[in-house]
Amino acid sequence: MTKVSRQRVAATALVFLAGVVLPTSTARGQQAAAQDTATDRARTVTLRPGGLVQMRCNVNRRDPVSAANEWTSGFQVTRVRLILSASYSDRAALILRLGVDDGGNFKIERAFADLHFGTTQLRMGQFYLPGAGELYPDPERTLATDYSPTGFTFDVGATQGVMAVFRPGRWRASAALHSGLRSGFAQAGTAGRADAAATVYLERNLIGDTWSAFAQASSLRGGPPALKVGLAATYQSGGATGDTDSLKVLYVSADVDVKGSGWNALGQFMYQRSEPGEGFGIESGQ
Secondary structure, eight states, X not given: OHHHHHHHHHHHHHHHHHOSOOOOOGGGOHXXXXXXXXXXXXXXXXXXXXXXXXXXXXXXXXXXXXXXXXXXXXXXXXXXXXXXXXXXXXXXXXXXEEEEOTTSOEEEEEEEEEEEETTEEEEEEEEEOOOOGGGSSOGGGSOSSOOOHHHHHTOXXXXXXXXXXXXXXXXXXXXXXXXXXXXXXXXTTSTTOOSEEEEEEEEEEEEXXXXXXXXXXXXXXXXXXXXXXXXXXXXXXXXXXXXXXXXXEEEEEEEEEEEOSSOEEEEEEEEEEEESBSBOOEEEEO
């Protein structure tokens, strides 16, 4: 038994480094291997490296300020991502995503752990808030074009906190307690963070049996039809502790996502109201 245990520990270590599942040792026999299949699968650790590079050529014509700048063009790498994920069976996962900013510097965009308990998922660390349908798919699951101007203006961004996701049948509900919209890796009590913030996103799958169709922006030919509606709300306040932003924010969004065989359409409404002083003084919506 001691020898078998050491073999399995060594195999698990190799699986973690190589990201593949090694075959069961033949010394144990076919019958013993069949009996331990479920146990081995549950204890398998995998490491999956991934990445994304999106490039385009811009050609832009505008009313010239001078004769020299009527036309502008050039190549641009719009997105670069390095993604690492490690999982232990189907119950626990660790995700790390690095991105490149406009200056070519790497920054940590996501760093969180996921725990799965049946239809419930618990997320802890730095993650993107579920703010609207357009912002839900990961960059590697979008098209090479940019997100819409609406999405950039109302991007909820990354934050630190905890989030629970419930998937009872055709409903999906996400609830998060976090450090504020677009707060990223800002430290507690510093500018860019809120004292308290909460987000709720409720979705209803009206057509389709799974949620996988909505994990990407596009729709494949021959794919089944799917329809989803969603409603999100975020409220945050700050200025009471340390150097946190003295700001109260109310953010609301609603979206409808339709997918067919080779086509898809997304409609959404976003509204944000900020209170820098007494009363809500800054409003924006689209």
